[in-house]
Amino acid sequence: MIGVIMAGGFAKRLWPITLSVAKPLLPLGKYRIIDLILRDLRDLKSLDAIYVTTNAFYKDQFENWIDETGADVILLIEEARKEEEKLGTIRAMYETFKKIGDNEFLVIGGDNVMSLDFKTFLKFYAEKLSPVLAVYEVERIEDVSRFGEVTVDNDYKIVFFREKPKEPKSRLISTACYVFPRGIINHLEEYVKSGGKLDSPGHFIEWLYRRTNVYAFPFRGYWFDIGTPKGYIEAFNTINRGIIREETANISKDTVVREPSYLGKDTEISSSEVSSSLIWHGSIVRKSYVANSIVLSDAVIENANIEWSIIGNRSKIYNAKLRNSIVGDFSSIYV
Numbered sequence: 001m002i003g004v005i006m007a008g009g010f011a012k013r014l015w016p017i018t019l020s021v022a023k024p025l026l027p028l029g030k031y032r033i034i035d036l037i038l039r040d041l042r043d044l045k046s047l048d049a050i051y052v053t054t055n056a057f058y059k060d061q062f063e064n065w066i067d068e069t070g071a072d073v074i075l076l077i078e079e080a081r082k083e084e085e086k087l088g089t090i091r092a093m094y095e096t097f098k099k100i101g102d103n104e105f106l107v108i109g110g111d112n113v114m115s116l117d118f119k120t121f122l123k124f125y126a127e128k129l130s131p132v133l134a135v136y137e138v139e140r141i142e143d144v145s146r147f148g149e150v151t152v153d154n155d156y157k158i159v160f161f162r163e164k165p166k167e168p169k170s171r172l173i174s175t176a177c178y179v180f181p182r183g184i185i186n187h188l189e190e191y192v193k194s195g196g197k198l199d200s201p202g203h204f205i206e207w208l209y210r211r212t213n214v215y216a217f218p219f220r221g222y223w224f225d226i227g228t229p230k231g232y233i234e235a236f237n238t239i240n241r242g243i244i245r246e247e248t249a250n251i252s253k254d255t256v257v258r259e260p261s262y263l264g265k266d267t268e269i270s271s272s273e274v275s276s277s278l279i280w281h282g283s284i285v286r287k288s289y290v291a292n293s294i295v296l297s298d299a300v301i302e303n304a305n306i307e308w309s310i311i312g313n314r315s316k317i318y319n320a321k322l323r324n325s326i327v328g329d330f331s332s333i334y335v
Contacts, residue, residue: 003050007110016328022058024110088198094188113235115221125179133218134177136223148174148202163202287293
């Protein structure tokens with residue numbers, strides 16, 4: 001079996017943050033999103049190799065990540081350098097499978113943060129030997145309209161699937177995690193040539209379940225849509241415990257830090273309160289309140305109040321009050 005991490009999207013919903021950094025490479029504490037996925041996949045003895053697919057725009061970033069971490073993956077590059085040139089996830093998956101050759105595939109979206117037990121997931125697949133997708137039950141049925149709606153029978157076979165339904169009836173949604181048997185490339189080829197939508201894997205599943213048995217594997221715990229700022233911040237707060245402080249972090253005695261928080265390398269925090277937030281490497285926080293927020297590297301925040309926001313690399317925020325905001329890299333806000 002081959003593992004494939006799909007990381008070729010341009011993550012428009014997190015612009016301007018992801019205009020300069022690939023979403024799977026965003027930090028979630030000590031590690032990046034893709035590090036957490038890779039950690040789970042490394043434990044699977046049935047995987048013969050792990051591929052990461054991305055686009056030409058982010059190529060250097062993923063190569064640097066491999067060099068820094070020693071990740072044992074094979075990088076495949078799509079030619080796209082901007083949103084208008086992207087293949088779409090389904091076409092990218094088809095082209096990837098063609099390059100690798102016919103096999104069984106475990107496919108996971110590179111922005112998935114989830115408590116899925118992959119070993120049990122693969123055991124379920126081994127019993128069915130048909131396409132299987134991981135599904136998660138959301139609390140609010142109105143949230144289903146952003147995902148793929150799934151209905152199953154008593155054997156967990158999918159009997160109904162709709163991508164992004166306007167009026168959902170089930171709270172089960174498809175996550176970007178699949179296992180495909182050998183021969184799936186033939187179905188993908190047929191779908192691609194039929195002119196179907198290529199942007200979301202759910203369109204392919206909606207087409208596929210009508211032609212062959214497709215099963216759903218429900219899991220509990222957590223699953224986050226990192227496509228939104230709130231999802232990103234909530235994922236950080238869920239998977240982290242306590243206060244993690246790197247040795248080179250410089251925190252003044254009059255600073256209050258509340259868990260869960262991560263204080264990265266060479267951070268400087270003085271006369272401030274930091275609560276449920278990630279302060280990435282090299283950032284400076286002075287006389288400020290930062291709560292439920294992500295501050296990326298080498299930013300400066302002074303005399304500011306920051307809540308439920310993402311602050312980009314090398315940004316400077318002075319005397320400002322921000323809530324539910326995204327500040328792009330190299331931005332300056334003075335009030």
